[in-house]
Amino acid sequence: MLQVIDLHVNYGGITALRGINLTIEENQIVTLIGANGAGKSSTLRAIMGLVPKASGKVLYKDEDFTNVPTKDIVASGIAMVPEGRRVFADLTVEENLVLGAYTRTDQKAIAKDIKSVYETFPRLKERSWQKAGTLSGGEQQMLAVGRALMVNPKILMMDEPSLGLAPLLVKDIFEIIDLLRERGNTILLVEQNARKALEIADYAYVLETGQLVLEGPGKTLLEDQRVQEAYLGVAR
Amino acid sequence: MREKNKRHVTLLILALTILGLFLANRFLDPYKVRVINLSGIYVTLGLSMNLINGMTGMFSLGHAGFMAVGAYTVGILTMPITMKEMNFFMQPIVPFLANVEWGFLPALIAAGLISALLGVLIGAPVLRLTDDYLAIATLGFAEIIRVVFTNTQSLTNGALGLKGIPNYTNTWWSWGVALVTIWFISYLMRGTYGKAFLAVREDEVAARAMGINLFKHKVMSFAFGCFFAGVAGGLMAGLLGTIDPNMFRITLTFNILLIVVLGGLGKIGGTIIAAVIVTAGMETLRFLDESMDLGFVQIKGIPGMRMVVFSIILIVAVILREKGLLRRPKGREFTYVKN
Numbered sequence: 206m207l208q209v210i211d212l213h214v215n216y217g218g219i220t221a222l223r224g225i226n227l228t229i230e231e232n233q234i235v236t237l238i239g240a241n242g243a244g245k246s247s248t249l250r251a252i253m254g255l256v257p258k259a260s261g262k263v264l265y266k267d268e269d270f271t272n273v274p275t276k277d278i279v280a281s282g283i284a285m286v287p288e289g290r291r292v293f294a295d296l297t298v299e300e301n302l303v304l305g306a307y308t309r310t311d312q313k314a315i316a317k318d319i320k321s322v323y324e325t326f327p328r329l330k331e332r333s334w335q336k337a338g339t340l341s342g343g344e345q346q347m348l349a350v351g352r353a354l355m356v357n358p359k360i361l362m363m364d365e366p367s368l369g370l371a372p373l374l375v376k377d378i379f380e381i382i383d384l385l386r387e388r389g390n391t392i393l394l395v396e397q398n399a400r401k402a403l404e405i406a407d408y409a410y411v412l413e414t415g416q417l418v419l420e421g422p423g424k425t426l427l428e429d430q431r432v433q434e435a436y437l438g439v440a441r
Numbered sequence: 442m443r444e445k446n447k448r449h450v451t452l453l454i455l456a457l458t459i460l461g462l463f464l465a466n467r468f469l470d471p472y473k474v475r476v477i478n479l480s481g482i483y484v485t486l487g488l489s490m491n492l493i494n495g496m497t498g499m500f501s502l503g504h505a506g507f508m509a510v511g512a513y514t515v516g517i518l519t520m521p522i523t524m525k526e527m528n529f530f531m532q533p534i535v536p537f538l539a540n541v542e543w544g545f546l547p548a549l550i551a552a553g554l555i556s557a558l559l560g561v562l563i564g565a566p567v568l569r570l571t572d573d574y575l576a577i578a579t580l581g582f583a584e585i586i587r588v589v590f591t592n593t594q595s596l597t598n599g600a601l602g603l604k605g606i607p608n609y610t611n612t613w614w615s616w617g618v619a620l621v622t623i624w625f626i627s628y629l630m631r632g633t634y635g636k637a638f639l640a641v642r643e644d645e646v647a648a649r650a651m652g653i654n655l656f657k658h659k660v661m662s663f664a665f666g667c668f669f670a671g672v673a674g675g676l677m678a679g680l681l682g683t684i685d686p687n688m689f690r691i692t693l694t695f696n697i698l699l700i701v702v703l704g705g706l707g708k709i710g711g712t713i714i715a716a717v718i719v720t721a722g723m724e725t726l727r728f729l730d731e732s733m734d735l736g737f738v739q740i741k742g743i744p745g746m747r748m749v750v751f752s753i754i755l756i757v758a759v760i761l762r763e764k765g766l767l768r769r770p771k772g773r774e775f776t777y778v779k780n
Contacts, residue, residue, distance in 0.1 A: 276654050292647070294643060304636055
């Protein structure tokens with residue numbers, strides 16, 4: 206469904222990505238794991254067109270999406286939950302959700318989707334008139350996910366959704382990710398919590414300093430000795 | 442039901458405003474009427490600046506420059522032909538403007554449009570900057586306008602300024618424009634564009650990830666703000682009858698910024714109230730500049746004393762109400778999504 210071919214990204218003189226190849230099939234959870242600065246977030250941002258690509262290609266449904274502007278990428282159904290949640294703090298929960306549907310014009314469907322986000326996250330409904338900045342970290346993450354769902358996405362890209370959340374909330378977030386997949390969403394997940402991510406993922410890629418070093422089904426990588434040592438904290 | 446009530450309240454306020462203006466024109470002395478006029482103009486100015494600075498989150502300090510453009514446009518376009526000959530005695534006015542004498546409304550619209558056009562031209566390169574850099578760039582731009590107007594003798598009459606601009610501005614014009622501005626900005630903020638402005642203010646990265654075109658919305662907000670700044674400048678020209686480049690110094694921008702901060706960034710109701718309070722306050726404190734007889738002592742008048750007192754009041758107000766005069770009533774004032 207989404208294909209990334211030989212993607213390179215530079216920031217100024219610094220090379221962030223050197224030749225990334227990803228394939229994401231429909232209704233899969235695909236995860237990118239790796240240490241800080243390995244290039245996980247850069248990959249997502251480059252796909253979204255938020256940072257310029259030095260070279261490489263992005264194909265979405267076999268169409269070339271390499272140089273499509275961000276707003277058109279969003280409009281064609283690729284949504285992103287940005288790192289650090291980044292909810293619109295001074296706007297209400299409901300306004301945040303409405304803004305998620307910015308690229309859409311079908312008012313009735315938008316209203317329906319707001320309802321369904323509230324069904325998925327009852328906490329958000331309770332707080333629909335509250336400013337997003339007053340929500341707890343977990344609630345803000347739910348809002349960030351809900352806002353991305355308002356795009357009505359085919360592919361949902363999540364950047365570190367468990368970052369800075371209490372362990373109990375981390376569990377909730379992963380349950381939500383699983384639920385979204387059951388509903389037919391395709392998910393590209395970037396995570397530092399490698400164990401959780403691999404447990405849930407259909408397919409996983411391991412990034413190191415801007416390069417792919419390993420890939421395979423999530424369960425297989427979970428057993429892999431190198432992954433265990435580097436990311437899962439298992440002693441040799 | 443709630444929506445209907447809101448509409449009734451709006452109509453009531455509108456009716457009261459019209460009645461108030463009518464009574465003011467009838468019974469108040471010209472000085473007070475002038476203060477009312479100024480208040481109306483400052484409402485427009487405050488809202489237009491709040492659109493740029495408060496709602497879209499761009500720290501622009503170019504308002505005086507855009508006002509100057511509007512004021513000169515109205516001044517030149519509405520001035521009677523014979524008056525132009527008298528004004529431009531150092532150097533005759535450029536031929537294509539010499540025989541122009543427009544009505545007030547078309548001149549005001551032209552003032553807004555020229556300001557907005559200039560806003561787009563300036564905004565396109567400058568709005569890529571953020572925060573302090575944008576403030577410096579726009580501030581510089583306003584100064585450039587002032588200097589240019591001082592030196593284009595055959596277009597603006599240079600440092601001599603324009604005298605004898607017809608006094609078209611009355612309370613109906615100043616408050617009429619203010620009401621149009623209030624309506625337009627409320628309408629804008631309720632719609633998709635307004636929400637996008639807020640998103641840009643809140644978080645540019647997240648806004649982009651939602652598919653919002655940052656640049657387009659910034660330029661649009663800037664252009665709308667400049668339009669109303671130009672119109673307000675035009676009203677000012679029509680009120681004062683005399684303009685010169687030095688009127689449009691940075692202090693003018695700061696007066697408006699003060700209204701915006703006092704009214705609350707991004708707040709419409711607060712800005713209106715702050716505009717009236719600041720304008721009327723500056724005038725009512727005028728007695729402080731004069732000598733006072735307290736019975737036991739005589740205080741000599743110190744010119745500028747009212748500014749000192751006014752500044753202190755402002756400092757206190759900002760400390761006590763850092764989020765603006767009006768608190769958000771139960772989280773509703775600044776929400777634009779219908780329930």
